[in-house]
Amino acid sequence: MPEQDEHAFLAAYDPRAFAPVAVTVDVVALTLRQGALHVLLVERGGPPFQGCWALPGGFLRAGEEDLDTAAARELAEETGLAATGADAAQAALGRVHLEQLGTYGAPGRDPRMHVVSVAYLAFAPDLPDPQAGSDASAAAWHPVDPLVRPEPPLALAFDHARILADALDRARAKLEYSPLATAFLPPVFTVPELRAVYEAVWDDKLHPGNFHRKVLSVPGFVESTGATSERGGTRGGPRARTYRAGPARHLHPALLRPESA
Amino acid sequence: MPEQDEHAFLAAYDPRAFAPVAVTVDVVALTLRQGALHVLLVERGGPPFQGCWALPGGFLRAGEEDLDTAAARELAEETGLAATGADAAQAALGRVHLEQLGTYGAPGRDPRMHVVSVAYLAFAPDLPDPQAGSDASAAAWHPVDPLVRPEPPLALAFDHARILADALDRARAKLEYSPLATAFLPPVFTVPELRAVYEAVWDDKLHPGNFHRKVLSVPGFVESTGATSERGGTRGGPRARTYRAGPARHLHPALLRPESA
DNA sequence: TGAATAGTGTCTCTCAGACAATATAAC
DNA sequence: GTTATATTGTCTGAGAGACACTATTCA
Incomplete structure (x- = not known):
């Protein structure tokens, strides 16, 4: 049996015998501020891409939650709105529309290991700035326009620029119908x-x-x-x-x- | 620190400390045979859902392949067309259109463990029946129509009936534009x-x-x-x-x- | 008072769909 | 010959976009 086939054979019967795969959920949250489209980004505190801005996201809690649930949780955590408990913020979060965008799983997209990211797209009314002191102290709304230029002044971590571009395509198309x-x-x-x-x-x-x-x-x-x-x-x-x-x-x-x- | 927060903290810094998640790629392959829409199904040889028909699919080869590559590989393997080596079959496979449909990750959808499935949609010209003797000896093209009735005579494994329904919605919409x-x-x-x-x-x-x-x-x-x-x-x-x-x-x-x- | 904007009216062009007509090929 | 089908023509109504016009409000 060729090595490749044996590889597949083992994988088909015991996934734990294989190299591990991590599943994360990332959120492209879009809102309008002062008439311009903004996206929620967080600054990475550690390598890889330390200091870069990235889409908010995190690991799926295996055995506990669905993908949709994880996306809603990540959005609430990273906006800091869940922690404030303010009624207005809760009401704003409740009106957010959340839908699955697509899944990204190229082997080299995260240098540490093979990470499969399920991306979600969120449409939100004008939300307040993320609160300092929460997990998302380094989170902020960024204007989308400079991020999608041929020479963006701000490079996003991982393949998040591609995910953002796909999200904008989806958003533009969805407004039509x-x-x-x-x-x-x-x-x-x-x-x-x-x-x-x-x-x-x-x-x-x-x-x-x-x-x-x-x-x-x-x-x-x-x-x-x-x-x-x-x-x-x-x-x-x-x-x-x-x-x-x-x-x-x-x-x-x-x-x-x-x-x- | 509440237990839930500690849980999240550990998960964020070491996914291996968490319960494992498996990633599979499933393919909804649609073709026309005698004027009717057909979908490629495989019969499950072991539990769970032994004897049930299911969408073809398998585990992602971590560290080796992208999601698109895995979907193309699964389709070629399960149709048996890759193994035949016949020129006509290869040419037919080469014309197949493959696109990502969506990702399904509810915790209970596979009773063994938390499995996240990335579903792909394939549009294919009239392909021959899967070859016996290959991995996909229990694979066959099934008419779609009876599978989507309120009382389907054939129950699909896992949440594959839902995935098939989503695939048909996508296919019908895509023909428009x-x-x-x-x-x-x-x-x-x-x-x-x-x-x-x-x-x-x-x-x-x-x-x-x-x-x-x-x-x-x-x-x-x-x-x-x-x-x-x-x-x-x-x-x-x-x-x-x-x-x-x-x-x-x-x-x-x-x-x-x-x-x- | 002047400028900008909300909302309505009108005209033209394109396109979808209904229907009709003609030519061609299977049986 | 009879029937079914491919293809083209014509008509009507709905809708998109351009333009014009009136009324209202801010500065």
Whole structure:
């Protein structure tokens, strides 16, 4: 029997006879701050990649938790919001949308051992800065834009730049056919605020009039509250009507991205 | 320090101190046979779920291979096509489209230990039956339709019924905006054959005239060969022109599913 | 008062789908 | 010949995008 086949034979019947594999869960948490897309990063305290920024994440608690649970736990821990106990922070975390992005398992992606990372994508409303003193004392929200340039001024650890790029692709695509843009906003919002989300994620200007008509024409996307915003725009203009997220899980018809050739 | 926190502390610094996690790669291989969608299943030779049918898969070779590589290896092994060495089989395998579907890691999904499975989705042209005598002597193509009924006559092992359902959702969605329907067909095909793929996967009748015009209007979807098929339809009709898959990776505009409300 | 913005109206172009028509090949 | 199918043509309605217009609010 060739060595390769014997290798496979043993592995198929006793995984413990094999080199160990570690499973981690990493989270790409996206939020909007001052109109710009931000991602949550933590600074690594030890090698490898000491001093580099990385996506928050950690090892799966084997035998205890599902992948989704682990992702939610990591996000709560690293934002420091779980520790504060503040009602507002808890409520904000409760509205976070979390979904699986993909799994990365190239043998050399972690120099210490073979690590398989399950990446999650989180859409969050504007969350406060992570609290100092928690596990995530070296965590902060970073603007996404400089991180994805050809010459990023800040190199991410491991293959996290690739994971971030995949996350942005997914986020941009999801805005087209799902109502997840509302996950970036408070429970009550205006159509211009919703348009700002699309413009920030797609990095493109949208036609205000056409966007407004299109959003209201999609069944179940938004529901009117009957009220209007407290103030008009910062540079003038009438008060906008306010809306809540509607029950639709898919947008029909979709809001297609301009120039998406 | 509470026990839970100490647990996390140890896990963060030495995964080997933790309960082990196994990583497997499972493949949902879909093909068309006699106009119906089929999935590749293997019969389990030992407990748990002895005698049940399951998706082909196996343990990741830690330190040796990437997830994509493992999925391709499993598919080749379990179809038995890798072992035959037949040129036609090799060529068929080379045209298979393989993409990551998702990762499943609930603690109880395998009764023996915590197993995290990375599921892959494969679109294949009509492949021959798996060869007896190989590792996959108990492998066979099964029609998908009975497996997804409310009362399936054949219960799949583990959570593989759920994985199969997710795979079908993904496949149906991907036909809309990607040219992957051509992955179910030989290199040269006709528009009616392509329509048969859509009808089988979507389980719906499409309007022949409109489908034909729509396919030809999407830039880069198909390229004319200039030739026509050898024979007309089995029940009459003129010979159809033949086409190759074009260079487009995304369909613009998309081929929307009927009634996709 | 002036500038910017919310929201609506209108027009055009594209595309999806229904239906019809013609030519070709199996039986 | 009869029937089924491939392919093209035509019509209608929905929706996307461009542009224009009015009303409202900030500075």
